[in-house]
Amino acid sequence: MDNIAIKFEGEIVDLQTAQQMGIEGEGIELDDSPESLEVLRHSTAHLMAQAIKSLYPEAEFYVGPVVKEGFYYDFKVDSEIGEGDLKKIEKTMIGFAKKKHEITKYDISMDEAKAKFADDHLKLAVMERIPSDTVSIYKQGEFEDLCRGPHLPNTKLIRNFKLTKLAGAYLGGDSKNEMLTRIYGIAFASKEALKNHMLMLAEAEKRDHRKIGREMALFTFREEVGAGFPIWLPAGARMRSRLEDLLFKAHRKRGYEPVRGPEMLRSDLWKTSGHYQNYGENMYFTNIDDVEFGVKPMNCVGHIKVYEHDLHSYRDLPLKYFEYGVVHRHEFTGALHGLFRVREFTQDDAHIFCTSDQIEEQIIEVVDFVDKIMTTFNFDYKMMVSTKPEKAVGDDRVWEVSTQALKNAMDTHKLPYEIDEGGGAFYGPKIDIKITDAIGREWQCGTIQLDFNLPKRFELEYTGEENNKIQPVMIHRAILGSFERFIGILTEHYAGEFPMFIAPTQVAIVPIAQTHNDYAKMIHDKLLDIGADSEIYKSNDSLNKRIRTAEKTRVPMLIVVGDEEVENSSVAIRDRRSREQSNSSLDEFLKMIQEKINEVNF
């Protein structure tokens, strides 16, 4: 197979550029490796632009980069483009690919380029952002585009692609700017890879927690209740409470004390904390007897008040307060999405008040806690250190010290992490935990935030060894993040087939005939005694129908009981996946269920 580009000093360099510069390097072939796909997708974006230009001659183009899930191109045309037009554009693309245009490259000066694209105000906007004096132009057939590459040598290499989405996007990603049209696409070297990708997308759709949540009656939303306010139905609430109970014990084991703050606090406090100034637009306010109150968007202020209730000595630290804190945040309507983005949610929130000497061990302890939980649910995860954002309180030196403290903790324990510049909370830097689910998607859940600012603003202190007053450090942390989002993620991760220890219902019992209902009820009660929920399928339907109905609920365990089972005090277990049956004595069955529920501890 021919090379499509080379790797030179760690950079992908296309053949056109390599020739220009007279360099050689390790060859990159057209396959489904990350390097190859980078080049392929970039050129596919150009091919799409070429097709759009031929269909809509007035089209102006902004940028067309390669992104994690393929590529996109932002552009502007006079006519409306709808989903239906994607097929037409795809066809035109295939036409151009078949013409086997060679993709060539040449350099021109910035002034020449500005003259060349004088009637394309978007390209001119792109050039405004390029500091260099010369720019490169890639040409395929009649179509030319300002681009730094890298690109394929010929359009004929583009075969397996699909345009996936059509949407609006702001110029430069800034909501103050004009809106352009964006078309997303995906391309692969092999047909199979494209097919697998489309299958993955279909699988993701099947796992959509909004769909499964409705089918399993976990939660619902209602127009008359308001956007972003979830309603937990019995099955969902059972599951959630199992999760809450497990996590409660785990916190107690690690020395956390449960506390609880009020849902709303006087605005003066939010002014002291800085939320009023920095987070106010996300908060809900109300007036009571001429005093303004803010509904809490975070739990930290409440926990600070818990800390302030008593005088503390260095001997007391670290103090760890936790709360399943219900918070309200005014999210943009367009951001709301099932349980993933809501306006009212419950965080598994905790605040650790400690000395600066204890920061490292406390962070490591939390990271360890996170690890225990995420591995229990079979999630891979990675960590990101986020630094000071634009809107922030506290002086730069404090930010530097705390950011460094987070990095040190990670470094000394050889924990890998990535940096997210400007991604911190307004009061301090943080470590975010990003988990990867069963079909490879990433989600942000837990967060560990280091805070020197709130203790200072509230003038918190403890008494040191020399009877001096010292300011404690605050660590904000959540592990699941919120029950809402985490359960949404779990639903998609397991495709609704939850493991026994959190499933809304542990066992489905199908009596063969009415005469077996009493036996079923007896098993149901015994299951309750060992903390398992079950449902008896005794409706006036055929046996086959009832088994089908039970299986469709995605319950982890299904048993069938008839004369034989009643007589022998046993159960017939049906495996949902293999449809195979096995028999067990009732006692053994109960023991097995109990073990499966209890085997998990965080």
Added chain:
RNA sequence: GCUGGCAUAGCUCAGUUGGCUAGAGCAGCUGAUUUGUAAUCAGCAGGCCCGGGGUUCAAAUCCUCGUGCCAGCACCA
């Protein structure tokens, strides 16, 4: 919040260019059937067609303002 699309029974969806009592499957209820491992049969019931305004002899259908949902942007637990 912005751009575009959508809103009909609990769920999934039909409903001609505006024109008769708005339909189907599943779920629900009633009855018959009592079943040994993924849909037994029959009947019944169920709709302010998202909400306000309007256009029209006539609106589920057209216009308008809301609300909610979907995709993307922006934002984020």
